[in-house]
Amino acid sequence: MSLSIVILAAGKGTRMKSAITKVMHKLAAKPLVEHVIDTAKKLNPINLSLVTGNGAEQLQPLLATKQVVEVVQNEQLGTGHAVMQAIDQFSDADQVLVLYGDVPLTKVSTLQRLIDCGDANSLRILTTELADPTGYGRIVRNDADEVICITEQKDADTETLAIKEVNSGIMVLPAKWLALSVAKLTNNNVQGEYYLTDMVSLAVTDGISINTLCCADNTEVAGVNTRQQLAALERHYQLLQANDLMVNGVTLADPARIDIRGELITGTDITIDVNVIFEGKVTLANNVKIGANCIIKDATIGEGTIILANSMIDSSVIGANVNIGPFARLRPGTILADKAKIGNFVETKNANIGKGSKVNHLSYIGDTDMGADVNIGAGTITCNYDGANKHRTIIGDRVFVGSDTQLVAPVTIENGATIGAGSTIRKTAPADALTLTKSEQRTVKGWQRPVKKK
Numbered sequence: 001m002s003l004s005i006v007i008l009a010a011g012k013g014t015r016m017k018s019a020i021t022k023v024m025h026k027l028a029a030k031p032l033v034e035h036v037i038d039t040a041k042k043l044n045p046i047n048l049s050l051v052t053g054n055g056a057e058q059l060q061p062l063l064a065t066k067q068v069v070e071v072v073q074n075e076q077l078g079t080g081h082a083v084m085q086a087i088d089q090f091s092d093a094d095q096v097l098v099l100y101g102d103v104p105l106t107k108v109s110t111l112q113r114l115i116d117c118g119d120a121n122s123l124r125i126l127t128t129e130l131a132d133p134t135g136y137g138r139i140v141r142n143d144a145d146e147v148i149c150i151t152e153q154k155d156a157d158t159e160t161l162a163i164k165e166v167n168s169g170i171m172v173l174p175a176k177w178l179a180l181s182v183a184k185l186t187n188n189n190v191q192g193e194y195y196l197t198d199m200v201s202l203a204v205t206d207g208i209s210i211n212t213l214c215c216a217d218n219t220e221v222a223g224v225n226t227r228q229q230l231a232a233l234e235r236h237y238q239l240l241q242a243n244d245l246m247v248n249g250v251t252l253a254d255p256a257r258i259d260i261r262g263e264l265i266t267g268t269d270i271t272i273d274v275n276v277i278f279e280g281k282v283t284l285a286n287n288v289k290i291g292a293n294c295i296i297k298d299a300t301i302g303e304g305t306i307i308l309a310n311s312m313i314d315s316s317v318i319g320a321n322v323n324i325g326p327f328a329r330l331r332p333g334t335i336l337a338d339k340a341k342i343g344n345f346v347e348t349k350n351a352n353i354g355k356g357s358k359v360n361h362l363s364y365i366g367d368t369d370m371g372a373d374v375n376i377g378a379g380t381i382t383c384n385y386d387g388a389n390k391h392r393t394i395i396g397d398r399v400f401v402g403s404d405t406q407l408v409a410p411v412t413i414e415n416g417a418t419i420g421a422g423s424t425i426r427k428t429a430p431a432d433a434l435t436l437t438k439s440e441q442r443t444v445k446g447w448q449r450p451v452k453k454k
Contacts, residue, residue: 001120004093004175005045006086009033009101010053010073015226021055022224023101024062027234028241029261029279032224033059035104037066042108043097043115049089050101051082078193079169080185087182093175094120098196100169102224105237110213110220115172118211123203125150126170128215136166137197139212147210150197154190165214167197168221177208245272253292262297273309291326299330302338319355337372354397367409370395377403377421384409388452396431 013022023033033050040048049069052059053076063070071086083098090096097111110126118124125147127139137150138160150167151160181202185194203210215221224230235256241264242255249268252258257274264278267286276290280298284290288301291309298315301307305318308325315332323341324330330342333350340353343360351365354372359365361378367390368382380401382393391409395401399413402421413419414431422438429435 001094002092003043003045003095003097003115004047004090005040005043005049005097005099006071006083006090007033007036007040007048007050007068007099007101008079008082009059010051010056010076010082011102012054012076013102013225016230017227021058024055024058025224025227025230027104027224027230028237028259031062032104032230033101034062034066036099036101036106037062037068039106039108039111040097040099041066043111045097046093047089049086051086053082078187078191079196080182080194080198083178083196084182084185084194087179090175091179096173096175096178098169098171098173100223103168103170103221104224105222105233106170106220110215111170114170114213117213118172118209121174121177122209122211123174123200124172125200125210125212126168126215126221127165127212128168128218128221129164130166130218131164133161133164133166137169138163139165139167147200147212148204149201150195152189152191152195152197168215169196169223170221171196171199173199174208177206181206267303285320294325331366367391368393368395371397371399371415373397374399374401376401377405379404380407381405382407382409386450388450 009023011022016022016025024031027035049071050063051071051073053073056072069089071089073082073085114124114126135153137152138156139147140149140151140160142148184202185198187194200210219233219236222233224233238259239255241260242252242258245266246252248266250266250270250272253273258272259277262278262280265283267284269287270284271289273290273292275293277295282296283300285301285303287304290307293310294307296313299313301318302320302322304321306323311325311328313330316330316334318336319338321339322336327344328342329347331349334348335352337353337355339356341358341360342348345362346359347364349366351368353370354374356372357370357374359376363376363379364381366382367384374395383406384390393407393409394412396413396415398416401419404422405419406424408424408426411425413429416432417429418434419425419429420434420436424437
């Protein structure tokens with residue numbers, strides 16, 4: 001049976017107290033609504049549309065990237081009214097699933113079970129039971145335990161308010177029946193809105209069978225209306241990720257102090273200390289050890305590598321048995337071969353560092369190709385930027401660079417060369433020879449800074 005999905009995301013989100021529309025606030029560094037879109041796509045719908053209203057311009061770039069059809073609800077007159085705007089998007093399908101842009105953690109498996117709990121001609125409701133159901137629409141049943149309606153909090157009497165089973169808002173409905181019947185909704189309620197939940201009583205009248213699926217994990221159907229709720233869902237999400245890591249052979253010093261803001265792929269026997277943040281796509285091979293307070297983004301870390309505390313790695317590829325840190329910063333384009341070492345207060349950028357090479361202390365290596373078994377002394381920098389353009393430094397194998405040296409690119413240090421401490425190298429340093437520089441301070445009058453090449 002064909003499935004169309006409509007995501008409702010037109011609300012103001014006034015309780016967030018933000019210029020950012022509610023569904024664009026982030027959970028695990030990804031907008032709430034993007035979580036919902038990604039989940040929806042996994043169900044392979046024939047059509048996926050999203051109803052926008054307040055802050056629509058903030059959602060439009062994301063919708064274009066995700067290839068989601070935008071439906072505009074110019075007046076926010078309730079969930080039923082929002083679905084009315086999307087009739088053209090789902091009328092050709094057999095069934096339509098209604099989701100919400102501020103309910104980010106519903107699992108694909110739960111939604112598939114909801115779809116499968118009745119045939120395409122039935123109305124299916126995802127419910128949950130809450131110890132304190134205040135604020136939620138109650139699932140009202142008759143003596144035969146059949147659902148007869150959903151009553152919103154503000155319209156409920158005392159007996160109805162005592163019901164613990166509540167409506168999540170997520171429904172699967174027969175698409176053609178919905179397209180024909182949604183116009184029958186009225187706004188005769190306290191809010192003066194057209195409730196999608198009133199489709200239940202219409203279904204009873206029309207003889208449409210109604211099935212429910214009760215979700216055991218309340219957080220799967222939890223929406224976000226306040227920053228406190230967003231923070232609570234963030235912690236729950238991160239704890240789920242931490243538990244998955246431990247199941248797969250990762251040791252966490254404290255499961256409550258790790259943040260995964262993207263995709264983390266792990267081997268086994270990995271150890272991660274507290275307050276480590278993973279962003280983007282990160283891959284950790286077996287036996288990797290990561291110290292406290294590290295931030296790792298879009299990186300591949302080889303087997304047996306040790307990353308000491310307070311190090312930052314961004315868009316880099318790290319080989320096996322590499323030592324990094326503490327307080328190291330690897331910027332985009334860094335590639336470290338096996339057994340390389342990057343020490344404390346070392347920064348690299350767009351640099352290829354060869355097997356067994358060491359940059360131990362207080363150095364900057366940028367726009368550099370470095371061979372194997374090189375030793376870079378403390379305080380050494382590659383002067384890769386002339387004020388307008390970048391240039392590369394080439395360092396061969398087995399080079400020794402003394403402390404406090406400047407390598408002024410473009411420049412080549414040949415295999416086996418030794419550079420004396422405190423040197424400023426502007427010309428090729430010959431292979432297997434000692435190169436030293438020393439000059440008195442002088443001022444060059446009339447010198448002009450270079451201009452950027454077109």
